[in-house]
Amino acid sequence: MSSDNLTKPTESELEILQILWEKGNCTVREVHEILTQNKEAGYTTTLKIMQIMHEKGLVKRDTSSKTHIYSALASQQKTQQHLVSRLIDNAFSGSAARLVMQALGNHTSSKDEIEEIKKYLNELDNK
Amino acid sequence: MSSDNLTKPTESELEILQILWEKGNCTVREVHEILTQNKEAGYTTTLKIMQIMHEKGLVKRDTSSKTHIYSALASQQKTQQHLVSRLIDNAFSGSAARLVMQALGNHTSSKDEIEEIKKYLNELDNK
C-alpha cells in the first residue's frame, strides 16, 4: 500500500504534524519556535525532518517564495485511527476496551469528558 | 530515571512482552513459534532481541539449564499506562476522551465490552 507512509509517522514527525493540524499553514521557523518551547533542537534539525516529511508525502509545501509554507497532508483522523489500532494490537492483545479503561483510569478526565463518552457509548448501542 | 527502559520497549520487544505476559515462562523457542505464526523471523533474531531485553532489564531469565527460561520483568500495567499516556500526549493533544472515542469507533467492540466500559465509567463517577 502506498498510503502506508501517510499513517506511520515517527515521533518527531508526529510532533510536527500536531502543530500543522492545529495551525494549518506554517513556516519551518514557526514550527521550530513551537517545538523548542518543550525541547531543545537545532533549526536545521527541524528543517530536515520537515523536508523528509515532504519526501514521504506527509506534508505539502508552497515554495513560491523563498520561505516555504508547509501544511499537513496526512489526515489527522486517519493517522490517529491508525496509531490507536496499532497500540491496541501491539500492547492490548487486540482489546479496545482494555485500552479505553487504561486511558480513562490514569489520565485525569473531567466529568464533562466522561459524560461525553457515555453519550457516545449509548449511540454505539443503537446501531 | 532508571526505570525509563522499563516503559519504552520497541515494537519487537512489545510483541515478545505480550507473549510473556500471557504465558508467564517461556523458552526462546516457544516465543519464536508464536511470533512466527504472524510474521517471518529467523530464530537467532528472536533470540537476540530477547537477549537485548535481558540486558535492558525488560525480562529475567533462568539459566540453570541449557535452555533458558524467560519471563517478563516489565509490568504489563505500567507499560500499557506509559504507552497510552504517550499516545494521548503525542497524537491527541492530551485529551484522553478523544483517544477513547477513536478507539471505540474504529475497533469493533462487542456489546459485552461496551457494557464493561459503562460500568467502569459509573464507578469513576462515584469517586
Place this chain on the structure above:
DNA sequence: TTAGTAATACGAAACAATTCGTAAATAAAA
C-alpha cells in the same frame, strides 16, 4: 563414541531516525 540436533553467544551488516555542520541562495539593511 560419534554424528546430528538444538541451544546460546557474539559480532557485524543493513536499515532507519535524528542531529547538525557547512555551503549556496536570497533578501533585507547599512
Place this chain on the structure above:
DNA sequence: TTTTATTTACGAATTGTTTCGTATTACTAA
C-alpha cells in the same frame, strides 16, 4: 553596493533497532 541575516539544500556522523551468519557448547540418538 557591500554586509548581515535568514533560509534552503545537502551530506555525513551518530544512535538505535533489527536481522542474520557463524562459532561454540550441550544434549540426544544411532
